[in-house]
Amino acid sequence: MITQMITQKITASPLTASPEIATLDDVPYLYDMTFGQFLAECRIRHPALYHRLRLSHLSKDDLCRRYELLEAMPSHFESNSAGGRGDAYRNEQKRSPLIRARGIKALFDLLKEPEKHFSVDELILDVIGGNGTLTRAMRCLLPPPAQPTIITSDPSSAMIADALSQGLMAIRQPAQSLLLADATIDGAIFAYGTHHIPPEERQTSLREAYRVLKPGARVVFQDFEECTPTARWYSELLDRYTSTGHKFAHFTRQEMNDLLINAGFTKVRVLDVYDPFVVMDRTAEMAQQQLLKHVCSLFSLQKLPVDIDQCDAAGWRRIEEIVRPYGTFAPESIAPELGAPFEPGIRTEADHYIAEFPRIALVAVGTKPE
Numbered sequence: 001m002i003t004q005m006i007t008q009k010i011t012a013s014p015l016t017a018s019p020e021i022a023t024l025d026d027v028p029y030l031y032d033m034t035f036g037q038f039l040a041e042c043r044i045r046h047p048a049l050y051h052r053l054r055l056s057h058l059s060k061d062d063l064c065r066r067y068e069l070l071e072a073m074p075s076h077f078e079s080n081s082a083g084g085r086g087d088a089y090r091n092e093q094k095r096s097p098l099i100r101a102r103g104i105k106a107l108f109d110l111l112k113e114p115e116k117h118f119s120v121d122e123l124i125l126d127v128i129g130g131n132g133t134l135t136r137a138m139r140c141l142l143p144p145p146a147q148p149t150i151i152t153s154d155p156s157s158a159m160i161a162d163a164l165s166q167g168l169m170a171i172r173q174p175a176q177s178l179l180l181a182d183a184t185i186d187g188a189i190f191a192y193g194t195h196h197i198p199p200e201e202r203q204t205s206l207r208e209a210y211r212v213l214k215p216g217a218r219v220v221f222q223d224f225e226e227c228t229p230t231a232r233w234y235s236e237l238l239d240r241y242t243s244t245g246h247k248f249a250h251f252t253r254q255e256m257n258d259l260l261i262n263a264g265f266t267k268v269r270v271l272d273v274y275d276p277f278v279v280m281d282r283t284a285e286m287a288q289q290q291l292l293k294h295v296c297s298l299f300s301l302q303k304l305p306v307d308i309d310q311c312d313a314a315g316w317r318r319i320e321e322i323v324r325p326y327g328t329f330a331p332e333s334i335a336p337e338l339g340a341p342f343e344p345g346i347r348t349e350a351d352h353y354i355a356e357f358p359r360i361a362l363v364a365v366g367t368k369p370e
Helices: 002-010 035-045 060-072 086-095 101-109 133-141 157-165 199-212 229-241 253-263 284-298 313-327
Strands: 028-030 123-126 149-154 170-172 185-190 213-223 266-274 277-281 345-349 352-357 360-367
Touching (some): 028 035, 101 360, 133 149, 149 157, 199 213, 229 313, 253 360, 277 284, 284 345
Parallel strands (some): 123 185
Antiparallel strands (some): 213 360, 266 360, 277 352
16 A cells, blocks of 8 residues: 555655755645645744654655655545545535534543543644544634644645644644654544545554553544444445545454554543534524535535535435435444434424434544553
8 A cells, every 4th residue: 555655665764863944845745835844834833743743764755755655645535626525525624613513522532531621731633634623623612721732634735734724733644654753642533534544554553643642641543333324324325426436444343442452552442432413503494404415515425316506395305315324223223321313303402403413433442551
């Protein structure tokens, strides 16, 4: 795999000193920014990230190869002009940061003991962070003094360019070969895209997370369990109705458990986390339509038999029929403590309506030994 080539090439020529920033101005990084320019800006705007970078083992040639190989990787999340579907994904993520709030908050809760709270001094690595969805959500969900500082990390140039344009602390890097120094991060989350890491490279990614975490810090590793309705949302619905298809392997419980243990983590546990899409509006019809419009736009379901931009009531019913099986669960498959409904529905709360589409995530949590 290309990402395996990245790891092999980078570790092949260690150096004793980091390349000077000025010499990196012709190393490709983003479409309008070289790696040298990124470092110069990062040093001023995000010193917490800059001072945790580990570049001493990399030469200029290593860096050039790293980003040339990343550019050669097919990405579903680059712009439409590059054959991806990332434009709509980024726009919808920014427009609706709290539609997955329950699941996102649950992931951060798993990084800490129940009685403990975050502080701005704690640095959390969002390993597959896209354009900063977790950062935007947590800024809405927690008061400023209780918000951790989040590094958005992603291999996609378009995702990181968008995150940087929002002023977020962000860096382009593959999960399999992080640019961060050893034992410098207070927590790491893999979420909402972990299945995009090839199966043969998932162990390397978790070992990298282990390397950069401080002793006593936790990793939270989230995806979806194979063959469940939520996993089939991707492997069936997205594969059929998007222009890119979606041929990626999800996870089993045993696989998640083994990946963390083999990376060196202890106190490993694997659990279900309720992670629904939730939309609130003034009427039941508006709430349901906004939810359906969100998921169709977010995932670029362009091949649906209905045009969502010119959709009437019958069209929305047809879309609901298509997506509904992927939010419908056998009652015995959901643990009662999750408090999750078994199928999509609409409920009233005060003077508004809430449309809810159930999703169950599979999450593994592990601790780096002290």
